[in-house]
Amino acid sequence: MTERLKIIFGHLDSASSVSHIPTLATSRAAPNVNSTFRYTLDNPILSHEQRQFYEDNGYLVIRNLVSKEKLDVYREHFGKICRKEVEVPIGLTIMKDVAIARSEFLPGQQAITKLQNFENDEVLFGYCTLPEIVRYVHAFTGKTAKAMHTMLINKPPDPGKKTSRHPMHQDLHYFPFRPADRIVCSWTAMEKVNRENGCLVVLPGSHKGELLQHEYPEWEGGVNKLYHGVRDFDPNAPRVHLPMETGDTVFFHPLLIHGSGMNKTKGFRKSISCHYASGEINFIDVKGSIQDSVEQELIEMSSKILLSKGVDPKFVTMKDIWIFKSRDVFLPEDGGQD
Numbered sequence: 001m002t003e004r005l006k007i008i009f010g011h012l013d014s015a016s017s018v019s020h021i022p023t024l025a026t027s028r029a030a031p032n033v034n035s036t037f038r039y040t041l042d043n044p045i046l047s048h049e050q051r052q053f054y055e056d057n058g059y060l061v062i063r064n065l066v067s068k069e070k071l072d073v074y075r076e077h078f079g080k081i082c083r084k085e086v087e088v089p090i091g092l093t094i095m096k097d098v099a100i101a102r103s104e105f106l107p108g109q110q111a112i113t114k115l116q117n118f119e120n121d122e123v124l125f126g127y128c129t130l131p132e133i134v135r136y137v138h139a140f141t142g143k144t145a146k147a148m149h150t151m152l153i154n155k156p157p158d159p160g161k162k163t164s165r166h167p168m169h170q171d172l173h174y175f176p177f178r179p180a181d182r183i184v185c186s187w188t189a190m191e192k193v194n195r196e197n198g199c200l201v202v203l204p205g206s207h208k209g210e211l212l213q214h215e216y217p218e219w220e221g222g223v224n225k226l227y228h229g230v231r232d233f234d235p236n237a238p239r240v241h242l243p244m245e246t247g248d249t250v251f252f253h254p255l256l257i258h259g260s261g262m263n264k265t266k267g268f269r270k271s272i273s274c275h276y277a278s279g280e281i282n283f284i285d286v287k288g289s290i291q292d293s294v295e296q297e298l299i300e301m302s303s304k305i306l307l308s309k310g311v312d313p314k315f316v317t318m319k320d321i322w323i324f325k326s327r328d329v330f331l332p333e334d335g336g337q338d
Contacts, residue, residue: 038181039140039181039253043139045138051139056204057205058202058207058256059202060252062248062250064245065136065188066249071247071272074123074127074190075190075270078124078154078270089121091119092115092117093117095114113164114153117149118151118152119147127188127272128274128329134329136249137329138331140184141276144280144328145328146278146279146281147275147327149174150273151272151273153271154268154269154270155270156268157264157266163262164262165259166259168230168258169214169229170214170255172211173214174291175254176285176286176291176295176322177277177282177284177322180211180255182280183253183254183278183281184252184275185254185274185275185276186273187200187252188249188273189244189249189271193243193244198261198263199242199260199261200258201241202239202252202256202257202258203237203239203257204238204240207252208255209255212231212233213290214228215229226297229259254275283319285319286317286318286319291318295317298321299317302316
């Protein structure tokens with residue numbers, strides 16, 4: 001059954017303004033004297049100031065971390081996938097905007113808003129193994145890390161229905177693994193990102209709370225599949241928008257409440273991201289918990305494929321899916337092979 005599930009899960013959905021943020025220039029470590037850090041670990045890549053900022057706010061922006069040349073490789077490969085010039089690897093999910101799925105803003109992009117689960121695409125997975133990224137990741141996950149969730153986001157020009165927005169949410173809502181404090185997302189701007197084209201917006205300090213109930217927001221123009229939002233949070237809580245330049249990267253905690261506005265420009269806004277977790281994480285059963293609804297939706301989305309392969313969806317869990325999606329990552333000096 002395990003081997004059959006591994007094959008099947010590989011095919012699931014394959015068709016389908018911030019000031020005083022510490023930057024790379026200040027990333028030399030200071031001694032950790034009488035500190036009680038919870039969300040970061042002792043690591044020479046982060047300064048004391050950077051660690052404290054993340055502890056307090058749940059995110060940290062590192063400027064100019066990934067070169068434009070490297071990002072252009074991912075951009076070009078994305079275009080080839082959109083134009084069907086390369087074979088789509090097993091497991092990669094192509095997502096389209098609910099309001100523009102039958103239209104096309106630019107030749108080849110075909111209203112594609114996101115590529116998910118590109119763990120088996122060696123070109124795009126190269127982002128997850130970039131030493132400049134992974135060195136920071138270890139300051140949150142510890143000495144080992146797994147790539148858990150990958151995305152290349154292609155936020156389209158809004159078609160007038162505000163569907164290019166992403167509701168405020170917590171990423172842990174989708175994850176059946178813990179502990180949350182040993183999970184971190186790296187999110188890199190592939191081009192200039194600002195409030196006009198829908199930059200990220202965060203609620204600083206919200207990572208110190210608990211996982212909240214999520215549901216689809218009641219938006220007039222409709223909501224994209226699995227774009228769940230936090231049901232109850234203080235709408236008056238201070239929000240911080242994160243304008244970024246090409247190559248800037250934000251690392252953030254999976255409980256941080258965040259989202260993005262609609263893209264009011266005529267161009268696409270691209271970013272690439274990976275959620276990492278410690279190699280020592282525990283996978284959990286979410287049935288009957290606050291995450292029960294998202295598990296049911298994921299399994300329902302997969303039920304036809306599962307049944308066609310002779311697998312009863314009743315015996316499949318969200319945990320199974322994530323176990324098979326994860327992939328180890330290493331720094332070059334680790335000597336490991338992923």
